[in-house]
Amino acid sequence: MKKHWKASKAFASVNSAGKKVTMSKKIEIDITVPNQTKYLAVIGKIAESLAHSLGYFSDDKLELAYQLNLVLTEAMTNAICHANECDPNKEVKVSLSVADNQLKICVFDQGSGFDIDALSKIEACDTDEGGRGVPIIFKLMDQVEYKKSATGHVLEMLKFLK
Amino acid sequence: MKKHWKASKAFASVNSAGKKVTMSKKIEIDITVPNQTKYLAVIGKIAESLAHSLGYFSDDKLELAYQLNLVLTEAMTNAICHANECDPNKEVKVSLSVADNQLKICVFDQGSGFDIDALSKIEACDTDEGGRGVPIIFKLMDQVEYKKSATGHVLEMLKFLK
């Protein structure tokens, strides 16, 4: 199930970072790393730190931290291994932003894309070794969209924070 | 003591993020948060995660993690409280980048600047309550520069990684 939302607003401050804006509740984290799985851990930790900084009770925070770590790890692994074909000279860009109780995660790959709608309905069989990444992302995030970007594709994932 | 280095190269991939570049060792993290001290902790944790992801032995990593956390905390606190005068509608932008064994930390404020060269030679007296932030930054980083940016000023700090 492909769902859409307005990306432009949430990204308003990416380009104007440093400019005087009167938006006091916005957190934006943009990360670029080489196309290697050894960077999964640091990005996962950053996602966890972000979760812990949001105003939740401890239990919910732990769960949210795991979920963000997981979703980001799955999306990045796909970008690194499928889209960018494990080419260590490519790179992966990730952005995490929080505004108006919405958390948005984007993972930019340099690949030629795939049909996420064909996948998202299929759940891995219990004894399949792979195929759980995209279903996990759909389960944990409220809106998921995969689309063309300037230099490849981007997986945009939105979660509504209570 | 004000020291200079070429900032342009280290920032090359900020603007071209997502574009195909053949630079496989570059990590870049850009963060924007509201101008509030409650965000110090998350930024500090991100700096620690970055330190842990760099290829060092455990002991050095712990020390580097503390140092990056500290330097970033000091610089951000100054941006939030001195430059941006605790105005919660302002924002602070931070960038961390690693390339060619150089770690660069930039903290962008929206203030009207101060004379860091007048300060950096003065060490706090043992019983002063404040005045230790900038001296700590000078002690722990290899090159420090404070200069005008498009929308305020930026404290650029460089550390050579062994």
Place this chain on the structure above:
Amino acid sequence: MLLNIQEQGEIVKIEVKEERMDAHNSGDLKEQMLQLFDEGKCNLVIDLSAVRFVDSSGLGALVSGFKNASARDGSLKLCSLQPQVRSMFELTRLHRVFEIFISVEEALESF
């Protein structure tokens, strides 16, 4: 991936000594298990007590071991899951596939 491997009679206990199992290191566990299967050792207990985070690649490695053990009339059992890791098995419904024990002792006794 740091693994602590101990043979206890017919059973091989593999303790995963990593906080994190992901696409970067899970291949190591899978290969280590394949090597044990080659040596005819197909009763495994995987101790996950140190593991704080598992992604789908980590689950994939465990499913691989599970299938290979079963195909050889052996079995692969899990023990000492942290609560968040346990939730991950529930999310993917793999808790219905694996035998999961509270402690290494209980896992070993179950053979």
Place this chain on the structure above:
Amino acid sequence: MLLNIQEQGEIVKIEVKEERMDAHNSGDLKEQMLQLFDEGKCNLVIDLSAVRFVDSSGLGALVSGFKNASARDGSLKLCSLQPQVRSMFELTRLHRVFEIFISVEEALESF
């Protein structure tokens, strides 16, 4: 800032129950100490065992307490510093200002 405050005779023990002391929370400690000084309590032991990170604001709060205690003929002592926190005192040479003890017990006995 989460503080655990206990009076032990003439001495007040303040346990900082935070991982991190920075510009966001150190003001609380400073104010809490000022309140104690107002009540005539000026012999303090600050237990930092839980603290993993202190910045210059955290040090500033401690220096404030130290000065105020001394001015009232009392004293402020520190105990149970984690190694990284200890290094922070050395970096700023404040280890020469404060009396620093290994344990709460030793700090209490020193009065």
